[in-house]
Amino acid sequence: MLKRFTTLSPHKNMLSLSFLLPLFVMMVIYATMGVYPFGNSTLLTVDLGQQYVDFFSYYRTTLLSDPSAIFFSFTKSFGGEMLGLWAYYLMSPFNLIFLFFPQSQLPLAVTILILLKVSASGLTFAHLLVSRFAGKGLLVPSFALSYALMGYVIVNQLNVMWLDGLVFLPLIILGLEKMLSDESGLYYSFFLGVMLISNYYIGFMICIFLVFYYLFAFSRQEIAGLNDLKAHLKHFFAQSARFIGYSLLGAGFAAVLLLPTFFSLLGSKASYANNLIDWSFAYDPFEVVSKFYIGAFNFDQMPSGHPNLFIGTVALTAYIYYFFHPAFSIKERFTSFALTALFFLAMNVQFLNKIWHAGQYPIWYPYRFSFTVCFFFLLNGFRALRSYRPFPFSLACCLLIANAATAIYVLKKDFEFLEPVQVLITAVISVLVLVLLMLRDQPRKWLTYALLFVVTAEMTANAAIDLFRLGYVKQDEFADYQTNLNTMLADVRTSEDTFYRIEKTFQRSKNDSFQANYAGINHFSSTFEKEIPALFGSLGFPDGNGFIVYSTGTLFTDALFGVKYFIQDKKLPETFYDLNDGIYRLNRNSTRPDLTQYSIYSETDRSTTFENPYALSLAFGVSESVLDLELIEDQPILMQEQLLDAFNNQESIEPYFSLRPFDSNVFQNVTSAADDAQNTTYYRSVDGAISRIEFQFTPTSENPYYLILDAGIDDDNATLYVNNVKLDYYTTYRNDQVINIASNQQGENITFTIELLEDSIRVQDLKLYELNKALFEETISGRQEEGMTITSFSQTHITGSVTIADEDEVLLTTIPYSEGWAVTIDGEAAETETTLKGLLAVPISAGKHTVELTYRTPYLMTGLSLTGASIVGALLLKKYRKNK
Known part of the structure; x- marks a missing residue:
């Protein structure tokens, strides 16, 4: 027992260090950033702050109080299936941590979640190195730290659901290695199934990588007795059959989620897939070397950029050394080189990149599979340094020359995310690493500590540079918004066995309804069914692939979707925020004068809640003519008119919405030219001077007046005003919007102003409509x-x-x-x-x-049956193997 303990203890120490070291590094960085509880900042940024944190709130609410919402929920837009959203965002076993935190502390829970996933990835990678690749000593935590803090992890930690891929990939590879060594393949199947359940999207990328890794692993095998081609082929097909069989078994374990999710995807992400085959390069292939420099990232690399491949100088140098290492067969090194070339092509050629992303070009966060490439580099780099062979002097000289050449190249290219000091630091580290590697064949115990120190310092610096370049939500602002939103909703939440919807003129995110648990209409997710944005776009709302914003409603759309209560924020003076530090400024995205047609239901110091007397039930009777209606593009008033006609059995003699002319147009430093009957281009007359177009009218009734806002107008080319007050509206949209600019203002002069921000703007002729409220x-x-x-x-x-x-x-x-x-x-x-x-x-x-x-x-039941059958099959396989 004592002998066994002393044998295992160093390994356990290395595993513990592989977990604790990335945990310590990230905690120090977060503390330096002032992340709560060390300060007032959070890690909520971009999609983590605008989507995921709201889904996490829904996660805890569903599991703690409303399990039926797992399958369908009216907090998703005006209702939607939820299993697809769970499969993409919420199935990670790490998410259970949210059950132990109150809603107000979700940012803290997110921080702990990221820390756990990052640290767990270091642990599982170290476990793979120790269990299968004879890993020992400080080299294990050195490479585990490079894996846990690779550039992909740092810049994508906001996509927290993707990090499960880094945690489970080493375990899946460990299972695959076991299987190829004629051990049971159930370990491989189990963790593959866990990964596909945890996040099928990243799991899909791992499945593609597994095919290539299988070829690599097979190339390493040297089996006695296989002396001819026929025997080799027979062995290859036998191994391939096991690989395919156990892979399908792993998918079978996850079928309960995969099958209904696949059905859901047909109406969401998969429906946006583009069939275009494009073999062009996304960027100059040599530009990829810029991503191996420390801190090679900024915000502009999120929407479109190069693959995140930073793994640290030690690991990169070791991987290059791997190809010159005599301990590995020519066959293996040739296979690895071919796969490396294929990986780099896949991270550049548009069509190959699209295949890795399940047939759809990624919107933001490009090359999401690059972590698998980094894994391949790190694993083989570790294998190259595992043996104490002298590092070739000639290779060191070649690498020094290559480093100098690439440094000159990136400096001349002037990449925005690389400062000269970053290039200099990387060059210095490269020289230091080469010196240390050339000394490794000497019996100096301090060398392993020196390598670990260099890796820790470099990976820490890279993480700090990358993370400090982003902006984050403040903890007190997040908590303030949630507190105030819950106060606003307190007296209008639905009681048991009732249903209606609630909307607002402001938002923190498009998923506020998930955060505060109410039936709204706004929504944003990658799993959003495409039919819903199409419907709302035709009705005059901002929409896009994966989102809608209920910011431009009319009395009719409020009624149609059963919006019984509408909350409008009060425009408080600037001094309110000066005197109340930490109070979140509500992001108003809607102008709705027609809310005055409703009665005031309640008020707080920051909002007014209106009750809509016209709100319809969730279901109501209409004529069958509604079944014949088709969506109309860029004519939202006509679309609403046709719906109203169908509601009224098409018996209305006069229109609901009547076209009204503007009384006058006033041009300030602007000339115009009609392009055709529908479009006019306005030009700035004098450079640098304010250029405005004013459209004026006087309402002849108290009815609401609505303006069709051309989809070509946005906050990049124009600023909009109503009576010299800046118009609040959602500025990202692809269809014409319906803007309410007057209501209960009979006899008042109304001026709608377009202020040019560019030298010219092309506008579809503005149309003004009056709603016949009585009809x-x-x-x-x-x-x-x-x-x-x-x-x-x-x-x-x-x-x-x-x-x-x-x-x-x-x-x-x-x-x-x-x-x-x-x-x-x-x-x-x-x-x-x-x-x-x-x-x-x-x-x-x-x-x-x-x-x-x-x-x-x-x-769901079909998937459950397949999962059940897979579990039974696995148990039978285990029993058969045991008996055999």
Whole structure:
């Protein structure tokens, strides 16, 4: 026992150090940055602050109080399936940590989560080195630290769900190595299944890498008795069959999630896939050398940039040395060189890059699979330094020349993310590393400590430079916003067995509804069904691939989507924030004068809540003409007009929205030229002078007035004003918006102003519409009479009663259409249909009916059956192997 303990103890120490060292480094950096609780900053930035933290709040709320929301939730836009979102964002086993933190402390939980994942990746990589590659001594934590703090981890730690790939990849590779050594493949299958459940997206990239790694691992095998080509081929096909079989078994373990997720993807991420085959380079291939320098990152590298390949000078030098190391066969080194060339091509050639990203070019965060390439470099670099062979002097000289050449190159290219001091530091470290490696064949114990020190110093400096170049949400601002939002929602939250929606004129993120747990409409996620943005874009809302913003509603859209309460922020004076340090300034993105058509329900010191008397039920009767409607692009008022006509059985003689002319146009330092009947280009007359176009009118009634805002106008080319007050609107959109610029302002002069920020701007002729409120009220009143009275409500099961008039034949819901919804009317199964390419509708007869809607995730039971069968198969395999 004593002998066994003394044998294992050094390994355990190295494993512990491999976990604790990256933990310590990152904690020091976070403390220096002032990350809470060390200061007032957080790690919430970009998507981590605008998406993921809200999903984490939903995660803890769902698991602690509303498990049905795992499958469907009305906090996602105006409703949506959730299993796909769970599979992409929330299935990491590390996320359980959120159950132990209150909502106000989510930023702290996120910090701990990142620390745990980064440290765990160092641990699992060290475990692989020790268990399979004879790792020992301080070389293990040196390479484990390089793995845990590689450039990919530092710049993508905000994409916290991707970090699971770095944690589980070494364990998957360990299982694959075991399997190729004729040990059981269940270890490999298990961790592959865990990875696919934890994050199928990164798991997909790992699966591609596994194919290449299998070829590499096979090339290392030297098996006695295989002396001819036929025997080699037979062995290769036998091993390949095991590899494929156990890989499929791993996918089978995850089928309960993968199968329904695949169905969900057909309407979200996969639906945006582009079939274009493009063999062009994304950048000059030699530019990739810039990413091996310390701190080679800035914000501009997020939306589009080079692959993040920084692994530290020791690891990079060791990997180059690997190709000249006589301990490895020519066959293995040739295979590795071919794979390295293929990896670099995949990180540049558009088509190959697209394959790694499941057929879709990534929007932001390019080359998301580069961590697998870094893993390959680090593993073989470690294997090269594992033996104490002298480092070739000739290779050292060649590397010095190469370092000098690349330094001159990157300085001449003048990369924005590389300062001369970074190039100088990297060059100095390179010389130091070469000296240390050339001394390694000498019996000097301090050399291993020196290498560990160099690795620690370099990886720490790289992480600090990268992280300090980003901006982050403040802890007190985050907490202030959540506190105030919950106060605003306190008296309007839905009670049991009721349903309505709530919206706001401001937002912290598009997923505030997840953070505060209410039914809203805004949403942003990579798993968002594409039909919903298309529907909202046609109605005049800002939309894009993966998001919608309910910032340009009308009285009609508020009614249609059952927005019963609308919260408007009060524009407080600047002194309020000066006197109240740490108070979050609400980000107003909506101008809604027509909210004055509603009654005031409540007020706080920072907001006013309006109650909408026209809000419709979740389901209501309409004529069957609604089924024939098609989405109309860039004519949102016409789209709303046609919907209202369908609601009123197309019996309206006069329009709901009437076109109104502007009384006058005033040009200041602007000339214009009509391009065609619909478009006009406005030019700045004198450079440097303020250039404005003013459109003036006087409302002749108290009705709301709406303006169609051309999709070509944004905050880059123009600033918009109403009566010299800057217009609040969401500036990122691809379809024309409907902007409310007047309401209850009869006889007042209204001026809409476009101030040019560029020398010219092309604008589709602005159209002004007046809503006939009386006619609107009459039509909506009829739909309210046929609205469903909800008697029982949960996220996946809704019951109620409805009375349908003789002329109406369709029960229209504002629930996104999905095959998962089953509807019964008076206990009989009803056929479901889709209208407007996104809404669930059900044919119904006149009279009083009991309606029941139930949601079941498509293919969930099929996936569960496959997972069950895979588990049974694994148990049988284990028993068979044991008996054998």
